[in-house]
Amino acid sequence: MDALLSGPFSEYAFMQRALVGSLAVCVGAVPVGMFMTLRRMSLTGDAMAHAILPGAAIAYLLTGLSLIGLTLGGLVAGLVVAALAGWVARSTHLKEDTSLAAFYLISLALGVLVISLKRSNVDLFHVLFGNILALDNATLWLLASIGSVSLVLMALLYRPLVIECVDPSFLRCSGHASSTAHYGFLFLMVINLVAGFHALGTLMAIGIMILPAAASRFWAKTLDSLIITSVLIGFAGCYTGLLLSFYFDLPAGPAIVISLGVVYVISLIIGLNGGFLNQYYPKRHLTG
Amino acid sequence: MGIGVRNYPFVMSIQLNNLTLTYERHPAVHHVTATIGQGDWLAVVGPNGAGKSTLLNAMAGLTTIDDGSIEGLSPNTVAYLPQQTQLDRCFPITVFELVVTGLWAKLGFFESLNKSQYEQCGDAISAVGLQGFERRMINTLSGGQLQRSLFARVLLQDQPVILLDEPFNAIDTKTLADLTQLIKQWHQHKRTVIMVTHDLDYIQEHCPQTLLLARDCIGYGATKEILTRENLEKARQHFEAFDKRANSCVQGAA
Numbered sequence: 001m002d003a004l005l006s007g008p009f010s011e012y013a014f015m016q017r018a019l020v021g022s023l024a025v026c027v028g029a030v031p032v033g034m035f036m037t038l039r040r041m042s043l044t045g046d047a048m049a050h051a052i053l054p055g056a057a058i059a060y061l062l063t064g065l066s067l068i069g070l071t072l073g074g075l076v077a078g079l080v081v082a083a084l085a086g087w088v089a090r091s092t093h094l095k096e097d098t099s100l101a102a103f104y105l106i107s108l109a110l111g112v113l114v115i116s117l118k119r120s121n122v123d124l125f126h127v128l129f130g131n132i133l134a135l136d137n138a139t140l141w142l143l144a145s146i147g148s149v150s151l152v153l154m155a156l157l158y159r160p161l162v163i164e165c166v167d168p169s170f171l172r173c174s175g176h177a178s179s180t181a182h183y184g185f186l187f188l189m190v191i192n193l194v195a196g197f198h199a200l201g202t203l204m205a206i207g208i209m210i211l212p213a214a215a216s217r218f219w220a221k222t223l224d225s226l227i228i229t230s231v232l233i234g235f236a237g238c239y240t241g242l243l244l245s246f247y248f249d250l251p252a253g254p255a256i257v258i259s260l261g262v263v264y265v266i267s268l269i270i271g272l273n274g275g276f277l278n279q280y281y282p283k284r285h286l287t288g
Numbered sequence: 289m290g291i292g293v294r295n296y297p298f299v300m301s302i303q304l305n306n307l308t309l310t311y312e313r314h315p316a317v318h319h320v321t322a323t324i325g326q327g328d329w330l331a332v333v334g335p336n337g338a339g340k341s342t343l344l345n346a347m348a349g350l351t352t353i354d355d356g357s358i359e360g361l362s363p364n365t366v367a368y369l370p371q372q373t374q375l376d377r378c379f380p381i382t383v384f385e386l387v388v389t390g391l392w393a394k395l396g397f398f399e400s401l402n403k404s405q406y407e408q409c410g411d412a413i414s415a416v417g418l419q420g421f422e423r424r425m426i427n428t429l430s431g432g433q434l435q436r437s438l439f440a441r442v443l444l445q446d447q448p449v450i451l452l453d454e455p456f457n458a459i460d461t462k463t464l465a466d467l468t469q470l471i472k473q474w475h476q477h478k479r480t481v482i483m484v485t486h487d488l489d490y491i492q493e494h495c496p497q498t499l500l501l502a503r504d505c506i507g508y509g510a511t512k513e514i515l516t517r518e519n520l521e522k523a524r525q526h527f528e529a530f531d532k533r534a535n536s537c538v539q540g541a542a
Contacts, residue, residue: 166379173348
């Protein structure tokens with residue numbers, strides 16, 4: 001049993017790299033995902049992922065399959081969309097989801113346009129599905145760096161971000177921290193999605209952000225315990241997904257996301273904080 | 289009780305100079321001029337849509353000013369309690385954590401609570417009658433309990449100017465009395481309290497000053513002189529829907 005669970009990781013270097021890489025992504029992305037779900041931005045992450053895709057595609061046309069090119073392309077496209085959308089949401093009556101949808105669609109259309117003008121058959125397989133089982137040193141460093149930067153930035157922004165989520169007008173009338181928190185959060189979202197697409201691909205990267213956060217809502221109540229639970233769930237999902245991928249010869253990205261999905265469904269059913277069983281077989285009420 | 293009871297020795301009055309605030313060019317507050325003295329307890333009253341909340345928003349620095357100016361206020365002098373709808377009640381934080389955000393301006397991004405600030409939080413929570421609720425999540429609170437915790441946050445903000453937007457909506461009489469007691473203390477300690485409410489009896493009983501607003505200022509001054517039947521009737525009459533064909537306003541545009 002022990003060999004079954006840890007064997008692949010002790011025997012194969014690529015599995016070790018995959019595990020380290022995916023855990024690094026979890027450390028950065030899961031707390032960001034927690035705040036996304038709490039801000040009701042779960043689906044906005046999808047939009048952001050689409051906004052990053054054209055940047056990466058254009059970079060691919062210009063530089064080929066270069067790590068720096070793809071990363072910069074994705075970052076630039078994502079940050080431009082995030083900044084424009086954030087600015088519109090803060091200075092007009094449009095809400096964040098609408099302004100983000102508007103800009104990501106423009107970005108996506110531009111990307112498709114550029115690619116079709118070039119008439120080149122772009123192999124976006126890497127960007128769509130990631131590369132977790134073949135991480136080279138440079139990519140591993142990149143994932144670890146983004147995870148670390150993200151963690152530090154999250155610690156810096158934690159207070160204003162929480163206040164901004166609970167009561168945005170309170171923060172807005174006490175100084176400039178409100179825009180710092182807002183743009184800082186969008187920045188965090190973009191860098192983690194870029195890390196995510198190297199590991200799992202643009203479409204699967206959202207899974208690692210949202211699913212652990214959603215699952216942890218059925219176990220924990222306070223914000224700190226929610227974040228810790230969700231990161232642990234993220235770790236468990238990555239570990240299990242990589243094992244599944246190894247033994248059943250599955251693509252690793254989807255295997256990780258499906259593992260996280262299974263944890264989510266189980267939490268939904270047996271979670272102690274409002275799961276289905278908990279609702280259908282409630283304990284008798286207290287005396288006071 | 290070390291909180292919310294500090295006197296503000298310096299004189300600071302708030303001037304609204306010919307203030308106009310608009311919504312898509314239509315005035316929501318129209319050429320209002322008033323001087324609010326330090327330590328005043330001012331009720332802002334008027335029909336729905338008269339611009340009361342817009343005025344408070346502008347005083348809190350959340351709305352751009354179309355014309356005229358507000359003097360004597362800056363973000364670091366105002367504690368603002370808006371109508372509850374803007375608060376996300378589902379966010380997973382405790383009463384203590386919500387209340388302690390009142391110290392944000394002092395603590396900033398990183399500084400941790402010292403012992404006396406920790407005690408202040410406890411005092412503020414007791415002052416609003418929520419002792420024992422510190423670790424409750426805010427989504428388990430009733431409307432009145434939530435409003436009490438927001439008052440506790442205002443206590444911790446410890447600002448010379450306090451803006452309250454309909455603070456007593458859906459509040460029981462006990463809570464109303466408790467919170468009024470707090471406002472009375474602020475008033476005694478020379479804090480300026482500006483509050484929007486529809487409760488004329490309350491204003492007559494408690495608030496020395498009244499601003500009667502129906503987009504334009506119908507009357508501003510001592511409550512007894514402002515809340516007359518004629519003035520209230522005038523506010524009702526004066527008030528009408530936006531005129532879609534309205535021309536640019538030339539009043540004071542020399």
